[in-house]
Amino acid sequence: MEAVEKLAFTIEQFYAFVKGRRIMAAKCTKCEAIMLPPRFVCKACRSTNLKWVELEGRGKLLTYTIINVAPSRFQRLAPYVVGIVQLKDGPNLLGMIRGVKPEEVRIGMDLIVDFEPPEGGAWPAWPRYYFKPA
Amino acid sequence: MKGKPLASIASAGLSKFGRRDGLYARELFLEAVNEAVERCPNVDLRKDVQALFVGHMGESYEHQGHTGPTLADWAGLLPAPAVRVEAACASSGVALRLGILAIASGLFNVVMVGGVEKMTHRTTAEAVEFLAMASDFPFEQWHGVTFPGLFALMATAHMNKYGTTEEQMALVAVKNHRNGSLNPKAHFQREVTLEEALASRVVAWPLKLYDCCPISDGAGCLILTKPELAKRFTDEPVHIVGSGQASDSIGVYEREEFTSLAAAKEAARQAYETAGLSPKDVQIAEVHDCFTIAEIIAYEDLGFCKPGEGGRLVEEGITALNGSMPVNTSGGLKAKGHPVGATGVAQAYEICLQLTGQAGRRQVEGVNVGLTHNVGGSGATAVVNIYKRG
Numbered sequence: 467m468e469a470v471e472k473l474a475f476t477i478e479q480f481y482a483f484v485k486g487r488r489i490m491a492a493k494c495t496k497c498e499a500i501m502l503p504p505r506f507v508c509k510a511c512r513s514t515n516l517k518w519v520e521l522e523g524r525g526k527l528l529t530y531t532i533i534n535v536a537p538s539r540f541q542r543l544a545p546y547v548v549g550i551v552q553l554k555d556g557p558n559l560l561g562m563i564r565g566v567k568p569e570e571v572r573i574g575m576d577l578i579v580d581f582e583p584p585e586g587g588a589w590p591a592w593p594r595y596y597f598k599p600a
Numbered sequence: 601m602k603g604k605p606l607a608s609i610a611s612a613g614l615s616k617f618g619r620r621d622g623l624y625a626r627e628l629f630l631e632a633v634n635e636a637v638e639r640c641p642n643v644d645l646r647k648d649v650q651a652l653f654v655g656h657m658g659e660s661y662e663h664q665g666h667t668g669p670t671l672a673d674w675a676g677l678l679p680a681p682a683v684r685v686e687a688a689c690a691s692s693g694v695a696l697r698l699g700i701l702a703i704a705s706g707l708f709n710v711v712m713v714g715g716v717e718k719m720t721h722r723t724t725a726e727a728v729e730f731l732a733m734a735s736d737f738p739f740e741q742w743h744g745v746t747f748p749g750l751f752a753l754m755a756t757a758h759m760n761k762y763g764t765t766e767e768q769m770a771l772v773a774v775k776n777h778r779n780g781s782l783n784p785k786a787h788f789q790r791e792v793t794l795e796e797a798l799a800s801r802v803v804a805w806p807l808k809l810y811d812c813c814p815i816s817d818g819a820g821c822l823i824l825t826k827p828e829l830a831k832r833f834t835d836e837p838v839h840i841v842g843s844g845q846a847s848d849s850i851g852v853y854e855r856e857e858f859t860s861l862a863a864a865k866e867a868a869r870q871a872y873e874t875a876g877l878s879p880k881d882v883q884i885a886e887v888h889d890c891f892t893i894a895e896i897i898a899y900e901d902l903g904f905c906k907p908g909e910g911g912r913l914v915e916e917g918i919t920a921l922n923g924s925m926p927v928n929t930s931g932g933l934k935a936k937g938h939p940v941g942a943t944g945v946a947q948a949y950e951i952c953l954q955l956t957g958q959a960g961r962r963q964v965e966g967v968n969v970g971l972t973h974n975v976g977g978s979g980a981t982a983v984v985n986i987y988k989r990g
C-alpha cells in the first residue's frame with residue numbers, strides 16, 4: 467500500500483485503478499470526507515492529508531434513464547440504461563446498468579460494480595466500469 | 601437599495617428563430633441588432649455603446665472562435681471592447697448579467713448584451729455531440745449518458761419522489777407549442793396535442809421527442825443603460841430590479857438531490873432579495889424549458905409552488921397563457937427554439953415585449969413584473985432576473 471499512497475489524487479490515477487478493476491477514492495484524513503472523483507485538496511476542509519481507499523462498489527440505484535438516442539460511440543448498445551448509484555461507502559457514481567432488462571430496473575435496487583476490459587484507442591482511452599444487479 | 605433598478609433595457613431585438621439556412625451567426629446577430637436599433641432611433645451605436653457582452657456556446661458549429669470582436673464588428677460597435685461568454689445554454693444569461701454589473705458599477709452608461717448560435721447546418725449527431733460538452737466528460741459523457749439523459753435522470757427522480765407523470769411533462773410541451781403558435785419568431789408555430797406528445801419516440805426515457813427542445817438558429821440583442829439615462833433613449837424602458845447568478849457541480853451525480861437545481865434556487869433567492877420582491881409578485885415568467893421536466897422543476901425552484909407541485913401547476917392551467925401565472929408565453933425553448941447562446945437574451949426580449957404591451961396575439965394584459973430563469977447545461981449555471989415596467 468505504500469506505493470499506492472504516493473500516487474497523485476487525480477482523475478487519471480482513478481482510471482488507472484479502474485484498469486486494475488478497482489474503484490478507489492481519496493479520503494481526507496482530517497475530516498473523513500470521501501471524494502469520488504478524487505481531488506488532491508479536500509473539498510470540505512481543504513486539507514491535503516489524504517489517503518486512497520478502495521470502495522466496495524456496492525450500492526443502491528438512486529435514479530436512471532433508458533437511453534434510446536445514443537451518441538455514435540454507444541449506438542450499438544442502445545437502448546441501454548444509465549443510472550446514478552449511491553455507493554455504500556458514501557459517494558455517488560454514474561454508470562451503465564447491465565444484466566437487467568430496462569423495464570425491470572427499479573429505483574432502490576441493489577447493484578454492484580463490474581469492469582469492462584480496457585479498449586485502448588484514442589485519448590483518453592480510459593477503461594469503463596458499469597453496474598449490474600448484486 | 602432594495603428594488604432600486606440595477607440597469608434598464610432601452611431596446612431589444614431578436615432574429616427569427618428556427619432553421620436559418622445560408623446565414624452565419626454574425627449575420628443572425630446583425631438581424632437582432634437591427635431590430636434593437638429600429639426600436640430605439642435615439643441610440644447611436646458607435647457613439648453610445650461602450651461595450652459588448654455576448655453569449656455564444658460553441659466554436660465547433662462554424663469553426664469560429666474569437667467571436668466577441670467579430671460580433672462587435674458586425675453590430676457596428678468597433679472599437680468598443682467585446683467579451684464573449686460561454687456558460688453553455690446560459691451563455692447570454694451570463695452575458696446579460698455582466699452587462700447589468702457593468703452598468704450598475706457606474707463605469708458604463710450604455711452597453712450592448714447579446715447572444716447567438718447557428719446550429720442547424722450541422723448534422724443532428726454533430727450538434728448533439730457539441731451540446732454534450734456542457735456535461736461532465738470523464739464521469740458522465742464517458743459512460744454513455746446524453747444531455748437529454750441527464751434531465752431524464754432528474755425526471756425519473758421527480759416521478760419517483762413526487763408522483764409527477766409523463767402526461768404532466770407532455771402538457772408543458774402542449775402549452776408551449778400553443779404559445780409558440782402565436783409567436784411569429786418561433787421555430788415551431790404549430791400546436792401539438794397531448795396524444796401526439798405522448799406518442800412521440802423515446803429519446804431518453806421518460807423523455808420523448810416532444811419533451812425536448814429543438815436545435816435552432818437565432819440571435820438576440822439588448823441595449824442596457826443606467827436607469828436615470830433610460831428616458832433619453834426610450835419612453836418605455838424596462839427596469840431590471842433583481843438579479844442573481846449561481847454555480848453548482850457540473851456532474852449531476854455529485855449533487856445532493858436530483859429533483860431541483862441548487863444553482864437556480866440560489867440565483868432566485870438573490871434576485872428576489874435584490875428586488876425586494878417575492879414569488880407571488882411575479883406576474884409572468886420565461887423559464888428554461890430545455891426539457892419539459894426542467895420547466896416543472898423551475899416552477900418549484902422559483903417558488904411559484906412547493907417542491908413536488910410543479911406538475912399540478914401545468915395540469916391546472918395556472919401557467920397557461922390565460923392562467924393566473926403565464927410561463928413561457930414566447931413558446932419557451934420548446935417551441936420558440938433554443939439557439940443555445942441566444943436563449944438568455946431571448947427570454948429577456950419576451951419579457952420586454954410583454955411589459956411594454958408589444959407581444960401581439962400572445963399579449964398578457966396588465967403585467968408589470970416579469971422574471972427570467974436561464975440554466976446552463978444540466979444546472980451548473982443559473983441566472984435569474986426580475987424586470988419591472990418603467
Ligand SMILES: [Zn+2]
Binds near residue numbers: 499509
Ligand atoms: Zn477534509
